[in-house]
Amino acid sequence: xxxxxxxxxxxxxxxxxxxxxxxxxxxxxxxxxxxxxxxxxxxxxxxxxxxxxxxxxxxxxxxxxxxxxxxxxxxxxxxxxxxxxxxxxxxxxxxxxxxxxxxxxxxxxxxxxxxxxxxxxxxxxxxxxxxxxxx
Numbered sequence: 001x002x003x004x005x006x007x008x009x010x011x012x013x014x015x016x017x018x019x020x021x022x023x024x025x026x027x028x029x030x031x032x033x034x035x036x037x038x039x040x041x042x043x044x045x046x047x048x049x050x051x052x053x054x055x056x057x058x059x060x061x062x063x064x065x066x067x068x069x070x071x072x073x074x075x076x077x078x079x080x081x082x083x084x085x086x087x088x089x090x091x092x093x094x095x096x097x098x099x100x101x102x103x104x105x106x107x108x109x110x111x112x113x114x115x116x117x118x119x120x121x122x123x124x125x126x127x128x129x130x131x132x133x134x135x
Contacts, residue, residue, distance in 0.1 A: 001124060001126040001127075001128075002046065002047040002048040002061070002062050002065075002127070003017075003046050003047075003048040004016055004017040004046075005017075005030070005046070005047045005048075005119070005124060006025075006027060006044050006045065006046055006047070007044070007045050007047065007050075007115075008027070008038055008042050008043070008044050008045075009042065009043035009044075009045075010042070010043075011042075013029055013030060013031050013118060014029075014030045014031075014047070014115055014118050014119070015027035015028060015029055015030065015038075016028045016030060016124075017046075018035060023039070023040065024037045024038070024039055025037070025038045025039075025044060026038075030118050030119070030121075030122040030124065031118065031122075047061055047062070047115070048060075048061075048062065052064050052096065052099060052104060052108075052112075053099065053100035053103040053104050054096065054098045054099055054100055055098045055099075055100055056098065059096070060129075061112075062127045062128075062129065063127070064095065064096055064112065065115075065116055065119065065127045066127040066128075067095050067096060068095050068112075068116050069116075069120070069125055069127060071094060071095055072120075074120070074125070075120070076116075076117045076120050076121065077091075077113045077116055077117055078091075079091040079113060081110045081111075081113040081114045081117070082110070085106040088106050088109040088110060088113070089101070089106070089109065091109075091113075092104070092109045092112075
C-alpha cells in the first residue's frame with residue numbers, strides 16, 4: 001500500500017498515485033481528494049522508500065507507522081504534531097525507543113505524526129510489507 005502513497009517536495013500532505021507515464025504522474029490528495037498532475041521536475045518519494053534513523057540500522061517507515069498504529073490502537077496520534085519538541089521526542093521514544101536522537105529532528109517527528117494522521121483518516125493503514133508480484 002505504501003508504494004502508492006507519495007510525498008512531494010514543496011507540497012504539504014500525502015498523495016495517492018493514480019497513474020503515470022514518462023512525462024507526468026497523476027496524484028490524488030489524501031486530504032482533499034483532488035487530483036492533479038505532478039511533473040518530472042517535482043521530487044516525488046514513495047513512503048515505501050522512506051526510513052528512520054535508529055542507533056543501529058535504519059528502520060523502514062512502514063514499520064514505524066505500524067508501531068504507531070499499534071500504540072494508538074488504530075486511532076489518530078494522541079500527540080499534537082505542533083507540540084513542543086520535548087513532548088514530540090518523549091512520544092517518539094515510546095514508539096521507537098532506539099531512534100537516533102542526533103539525526104532524527106523534531107521536524108521529522110512532526111512530519112511523521114502528520115503523515116500517520118493523514119493515513120489513518122484516509123483509511124490507508126495497511127503497513128505490512130508488500131510482496132513483489134511474480135511473473
